[in-house]
Amino acid sequence: MLQNSDHVVIVGAGFGGWRLVEALRREGFDGEVTLLGEETYAPYDRPPLSKQVLAGKWDAERATLATPERIAETKVNLRLGVRAMSLDVESNTVELEDGSRVEGTHVVIATGARARRLPFSADDQILTLRNRDDELRMRLELDGLKAGSVIVVIGGGFIGAEVATQLKSRGFVPIVLEALQRPLIGVLGPDVSSWLERLAADADVELRSDQHIRDVEHGTEGFVVRFEVGEPLHADAVIVGAGALANFEWLEGSGLTLDNGVVVDENLLARESIAAIGDVARFSWPNVMGEELVRIEHWEVANLHANELAHFWVTGEGTRALMVPYFWSDQYGKKIQMLGHARPDDDVVRVSGSPEEGKWLALYSRGGVVTGIVTLSQPRGLMLSKHLLESPSTLDLALDDAPWAD
Ligand SMILES: Cc1cc2nc3c(=O)[nH]c(=O)nc-3n(C[C@H](O)[C@H](O)[C@H](O)COP(=O)(O)OP(=O)(O)OC[C@H]3O[C@@H](n4cnc5c(N)ncnc54)[C@H](O)[C@@H]3O)c2cc1C
Numbered sequence: 515m516l517q518n519s520d521h522v523v524i525v526g527a528g529f530g531g532w533r534l535v536e537a538l539r540r541e542g543f544d545g546e547v548t549l550l551g552e553e554t555y556a557p558y559d560r561p562p563l564s565k566q567v568l569a570g571k572w573d574a575e576r577a578t579l580a581t582p583e584r585i586a587e588t589k590v591n592l593r594l595g596v597r598a599m600s601l602d603v604e605s606n607t608v609e610l611e612d613g614s615r616v617e618g619t620h621v622v623i624a625t626g627a628r629a630r631r632l633p634f635s636a637d638d639q640i641l642t643l644r645n646r647d648d649e650l651r652m653r654l655e656l657d658g659l660k661a662g663s664v665i666v667v668i669g670g671g672f673i674g675a676e677v678a679t680q681l682k683s684r685g686f687v688p689i690v691l692e693a694l695q696r697p698l699i700g701v702l703g704p705d706v707s708s709w710l711e712r713l714a715a716d717a718d719v720e721l722r723s724d725q726h727i728r729d730v731e732h733g734t735e736g737f738v739v740r741f742e743v744g745e746p747l748h749a750d751a752v753i754v755g756a757g758a759l760a761n762f763e764w765l766e767g768s769g770l771t772l773d774n775g776v777v778v779d780e781n782l783l784a785r786e787s788i789a790a791i792g793d794v795a796r797f798s799w800p801n802v803m804g805e806e807l808v809r810i811e812h813w814e815v816a817n818l819h820a821n822e823l824a825h826f827w828v829t830g831e832g833t834r835a836l837m838v839p840y841f842w843s844d845q846y847g848k849k850i851q852m853l854g855h856a857r858p859d860d861d862v863v864r865v866s867g868s869p870e871e872g873k874w875l876a877l878y879s880r881g882g883v884v885t886g887i888v889t890l891s892q893p894r895g896l897m898l899s900k901h902l903l904e905s906p907s908t909l910d911l912a913l914d915d916a917p918w919a920d
Pocket residue numbers: 525526527528529530531550551552553559560561562563564596597598599624625626627643644645673761764791792793794810811812813814816840841842843844
């Protein structure tokens with residue numbers, strides 16, 4: 515358990531790292547807390563970057579979480595613009611890029627993930643959206659384009675769809691290129707992705723599926739997207755939304771178990787005094803089907819991790835409850851919300867609404883047990899059904915009870 519003589523060093527001053535600072539103080543920890551981050555911005559919230567900020571409704575500064583007042587209140591040593599290069603797990607010492615070292619009694623890895631880049635010739639000119647520097651670069655580039663400019667968005671997943679939505683609202687002409695048969699088919703499965711397929715068209719956004727891009731080139735005339743088959747596509751800007759990669763390479767050689775993330779146990783521990791939280795953590799997830807090793811890139815999961823770790827280290831009590839991941843995405847004028855972390859090959863049954871109505875709710879199940887709930891613009895039904903994932907529920911009982919209909 516943490517004593518007030520302890521020093522918690524958190525690496526990664528993003529959403530989860532900041533939430534952990536707040537949670538440690540809320541739990542009553544009064545010892546030293548150091549938050550190290552490679553970005554130069556005080557911790558901020560990322561979801562608004564592809565929503566209100568890109569729409570031009572918010573200044574990026576408004577997404578800041580760690581205001582000067584909160585930094586003072588939490589008495590955190592905030593060190594920004596410093597990149598961690600390695601971790602000595604015996605002495606809990608983090609080595610920084612400038613050669614300095616920070617030693618704690620406890621270390622938390624909260625280094626999140628970065629946007630995946632694709633190996634195109636024009637990679638240096640292609641935009642991604644993961645952090646505020648990306649947002650700044652995108653803003654400068656978009657501000658230089660006229661309304662009606664064609665912007666190719668590579669990847670029709672959550673970020674690509676949100677970006678295309680905001681580009682459209684600003685008078686640009688986004689063209690979304692999706693490699694698969696349908697966007698989100700690999701995440702939400704064939705049925706749910708088919709119900710979402712019409713959203714782009716309804717919002718008057720051009721979505722092209724089954725697109726196999728050979729290269730993206732940049733020259734004096736702008737961008738040219740070249741395909742394996744078919745005519746090239748000209749564009750004024752290109753944005754890639756092709757998923758994220760966890761930032762754990764800096765821990766190679768540390769002795770921690772790294773496998774598509776930092777592998778931690780049900781209490782988020784990699785060692786007794788070393789933990790990982792948020793997008794970088796591959797954690798043992800207690801759910802209705804048992805325990806599963808997963809890495810989940812959801813805002814709410816980073817939030818839950820921060821709260822659980824602070825509670826565990828301050829009180830010694832692990833959580834007994836099943837964790838119900840929550841995710842939302844605002845795209846093409848609609849809100850997709852999901853509880854649980856269903857697999858794309860789980861069975862799906864739609865229990866309310868329809869794509870034609872523009873709202874529906876569906877249950878995922880595996881072996882007759884409900885594993886997830888997904889809705890389009892039915893937030894109340896989703897929340898009324900959350901208990902189906904807080905303890906195991908059979909699909910039959912869920913269909914009889916129909917809590918979403920209350
Ligand atoms: C544009 C965008 C929109 C999103 N929208 C949604 C949404 O609608 N719904 C949802 O559920 N989730 C959404 N997410 C995901 C959500 O923001 C993440 O799950 C959440 O930020 C994870 O928090 P984290 O602390 O693990 O990582 P991050 O917030 O990414 O923070 C990690 C920090 O660590 C820093 N870092 C990395 N390596 C080092 C190093 N070696 N040394 C020092 N610092 C380092 C990074 O620079 C970063 O600042 C969105 C993400 C993005 C990018």
